[in-house]
Amino acid sequence: MRVKFRGAAIAVALAVVLAGCGGVADNKTKPGDKSVSDSAPVVKDYDPDGVFSWGYTIMATSLDPHRGTSGFDQNWLFPVYDRLVYSTPDGSLEPMLATSWKVGKDGKSLAFELRTGVTFSDGTPFNAAAVKFSLDRAKGPDSTIKNELHNVTDVVVDGPSTVTLKLDGGAGALLGSLADRAGMIVSPTAAQAGTLASNPVGVGAYKVAEYKPGDRVVYERTDGYWDPDAQKVKKMVFRVMVDDQTRLNALKTDELTMALLRQNQVDPALDAGLKVLSGQSPTFYYFGLNTSKAPFDNPKVRLALNLAIDREGIGDGLLEGFCTPQLQPWPTTSFAYSEDIGSGLKKVPHDPKKAKELLKEAGVGEGLEFDASVTNITGYTAVAEAVQAQLKDVGVTMNLKVVPSVQAAEEFNLDKTVAATISGYSPSPDPQGVMDRLLLPTAVANPGGYSDPKVVELSEKAASSIDTKERAGYYADIMAELMDTMPSATPICMQQRTEAYTSNVSGLSIFASGGRDYRGVAVSKTK
Template sequence: MTLTLSRRCVPLGALLTVALLVLAACGSAPNRTEGHQGQYVDEIPLQDDFDPEAHFDYAYSVATSSWDPTQSVSGYDFVFLAPVYDRLVWSSPNGDLEPMLATSWTPTADGTAVDLTLREGVTFSDGTPFNAEAVKINLDRAVGEGSRIATEIAQLESVEIIDEYTVRLVAPTGAGALVGSLSQRAGMMASPAAIESGTLGQQPVGAGVYVVTETVAANYTDFAKREGYWDPSVQRVATMTFQLMTDDQTRLNALLSGQVDGASVRAFQMNAADRAGFNMVSRPTSLFAYLTVNSAQAPFDNPLVLEALNYAIDREAIGNGFYEGMCRPQIQPWPEDSFAYSDEIGDGLDVWAYDPEKARALLADAGYPDGIEMTAVTTNVTAYMQLSEAIQYQLGQVGIDMTIQAVPTPQVIETFSVQKSVQANINPYSGVADPHGVASRHLLPGATYDVGAPVSQQITDLALQAATPVDPQERAPLYAQMMQAMIDNPTHLMPICSLYAIDAFSDNVSSVSMNTLGMQDLRGVALS
């Protein structure tokens, strides 16, 4: 189903957004520079009196369209996939990479490969043993033909089996970024027997904490504690249900009514959840809101139009107004606490300040004095539709008439990346948390959202160079150079603000945290 919103018929959500933006621009809105930041913790520690036979209910805005991780179309699929599929590497709440199915990883002396030592005695839920052969089968699929996540580990050249529990991952350009990728969908290990059967997309079989007992598309998934799991200490509830609720108010209502024990919430809902006594976890993440365009199609093949778009977007009004301070306005695609973030460039709001007059002048210089028309696609989740409406309003102030199509996640890729029937895409980034994820998803040739003219060779070269060293201190200056090159040669990708992710939980829920991925990994969740 496609919902189309035009500027000539603005829905109520857009009117509310517009009012908020106008107040912020006029200085009449409350000072929301800090918003809710710092009011909530990023972790709720485990309570000793938890009930190991409890049932946990959680509501989220996105559900996976396939139980085969290699067919995942969105990074947000991670939430539903994670209980079933352990990863080779675990990304801790603060972003540190720690052992999971791989107990250690060591770069080779020349830095062109990484050796993984695997955990022994692990089986998949169907009894198939986990070993080096299983890792090779999974990673060959993840990077192979037909994989929807291939670009996230495109640096992987080959997988070599050293012995039963050791593999060598050959990555001459990108070994440094590879390990981080293995903490997300590319590192999810599925049973080779289930892969061979061809049923993995409908019947998941992993080495994770839980197994799926029932799933109803576009509704819910039931999970049950798996017998024989290698780390039973994290199996703190017996069963779980994850419910798909794309509408923000529906999720909040489910939380307030006791239908669910936890839910993803938005910034404007935090006060209501707080007043009702719910505990919230929040932190800055690798997620960021963006506008991207097809730079191979006119008028977006003109660098002046790309510059005009950057000047037409009021990042502060969106980050501090619409997101109530829970999305830091900036032009960099990495959060402030990332090693890739350039302190010299900073938020970049002095580089591309909100300047509608300059935007109009640039459009005129590009040959469009009367403005342009465009169509943008977004995911049919309330918050993303409202973000699109805010951008729609801002672009309208400089003569850009934008129509919005709101569709399910798979159709975003189909319309923007495959059919190229729309000129723009407005959504939050949900790729790999490692800085290379931005390049592999948006900038490098073959990337899912690289649908326009190639970025400059300088940007491509710097992206590949920055992904190669294992030491973040060696990578950081390369990303700073890459960001400067993206300013000097504006690309089709326009970051707007760096998102804080927010979840709310009942007061009997513990052992939950918000991680730097911005997506819940509810491994070890407990209920008193």
């Protein structure tokens, strides 16, 4: 049986999605054909020797896909590492390094036929043995993504180009994981040399020519790559620019050809003659609590703090309608999204009065004070400051520790020196990623390790099934439980992805998985 299904099925047209985001709808246009669009098809007159330069807020924590601590690392890894499975813009899963796959009749195995005649950029042959090496390493004790392969009990080499994954549980969420970091196949030679963190080697359209930590990565076209259609520019330069205005200015002066745009910068970008790529994303801002620290182990306190947050004020006001206010951790474009639950704001609205009552019932009252880490990226600090002010209205003091992204994650996730965080969920091609990364007891962003036992049970069923409708039912049940128990991490709003680019860039798409994959991007000589 040839398997092909959606990791995040498109449920509604983009225009409808935009209409639900504070009135930003119908591909918002301005004079001079300046518009917001969800794609930019490749033009015929692109320059094969062109350079694509992109500005982002966060540098990869590692260029080794098995050692990085941020899901946003994927954006820096995609050019270098092909995956076993490819997540297309609409969320469908298609062949990449694997040409086909079959799920065993009992659901306990997943067999892959691999692409032949392919080599890593260091000349190492790509074959079944290399895939086994990479997957074993990805689920090994030193891996930061081993949770995504937790149900893989063994990787068996059946032949030079055939490999079978033995499973303890079903394959439902696994294929989506194999379209992300877990499915990035590393060169065994480079991995054994211990150099992947700064000199990554994969089977990719590009290879790293220069790496300046905290500043930039320069990629050059890989010779002899199996899919030359993915190599429409000679070079790509990914830059780190934490400040939102700095990135916008760099676009205006042609220092960059594309950059992440904060949602409230759309109008200024359009006014500057830039184009804007925008569409629904599975990325969201969230409020995280360490449930092992009192009083956050009390569900009444967690509920009270969430009632104090004005999600509509943040999403529709502060972020100008480009961030959908909701507690459900999946966008409307995901099959996991429950229409019955919707945004969740009817059950957990902005209700400061009720928040104060619950805090008093929990024996906390006014005077609760705690520290929260937040990255020094301007958009995140703005959201954190809004939440800080809203909590103050119910007598709660949240002291913000504004630090670089890696430090913010370490303080909350690993060192546990702060009780809370305002952060962002890094997307995964499969909705199970929310559970694996945020909500399960073993999730790296759940330092308190708390998760309702029923949620854990439902999560296992959702991850195992390969039937999308069945999985959707489990996720709806999970969401119902989360609304009752208030988990350690709750969304504030679902981000609308917004990026600005110069008029000579084409070959762009919004990916339902949330990843920024610039495979096949093109740049023309003139604007």
